Amino acid sequence: MVEVVPQLKLIIGEQPPVPDLPPQDAQGRCQLVFRRFIGVFARPEHPLALCLDDLQWLDASTALLADDFWERQHRLTFELELHRAECEFLTGDSAAAEERLTMLSSRAVNTVELATVTCLRVDLYTTLDQSDRAFAVCLSYLHQKP
Numbered sequence: 001m002v003e004v005v006p007q008l009k010l011i012i013g014e015q016p017p018v019p020d021l022p023p024q025d026a027q028g029r030c031q032l033v034f035r036r037f038i039g040v041f042a043r044p045e046h047p048l049a050l051c052l053d054d055l056q057w058l059d060a061s062t063a064l065l066a067d068d069f070w071e072r073q074h075r076l077t078f079e080l081e082l083h084r085a086e087c088e089f090l091t092g093d094s095a096a097a098e099e100r101l102t103m104l105s106s107r108a109v110n111t112v113e114l115a116t117v118t119c120l121r122v123d124l125y126t127t128l129d130q131s132d133r134a135f136a137v138c139l140s141y142l143h144q145k146p
Contacts, residue, residue, distance in 0.1 A: 001037055035069070042076060070107065078104065078113060082120070089124055097124055114144065 002008050002015045009015075021029060042048035070077050081104055088097035101121045108114040118141040125134035 001033055042073070048076075074107075074109060078107065078109075081107075082116065085117075085120060089120065089127075094124060094128055111144075114141065 002012070018029070020026075038048065081100060085097050085100040085104065088094075088100060098121075101117055101124065104117045105114065105121070108117055118137055121137045122134045125131070125137065
């Protein structure tokens with residue numbers, strides 16, 4: 001972590017060098033360290049708010065999230081993906097926003113998550129002058145069983 005965030009040296013001191021590994025093993029080690037590092041601060045009773053800079057690099061940085069992160073940290077992963085969809089929408093990448101919002105609709109585990117995604121999808125389709133799709137999304141949401 002000190003190689004990625006050099007300022008950590010001020011808190012945890014110098015760290016011994018890590019052994020070289022093949023690229024895939026090194027990535028796995030990096031993911032494990034990142035998850036443990038975030039886990040120190042993020043707890044259900046004490047959520048963690050991340051301020052992300054340089055969002056154009058977000059795809060590369062989320063590669064640090066392992067495939068099982070959805071199961072282990074659903075709320076955090078959902079929020080990160082929702083913010084990515086919002087950024088894509090606001091920067092005009094409507095195709096990526098639509099794809100991400102569709103995925104989030106299928107991953108929503110409660111009414112609040114589904115309502116949040118539905119509102120953003122309606123905004124997206126309204127902005128794209130696709131009122132029929134916005135209407136269909138609303139109807140689909142209203143027909144969901146609570």
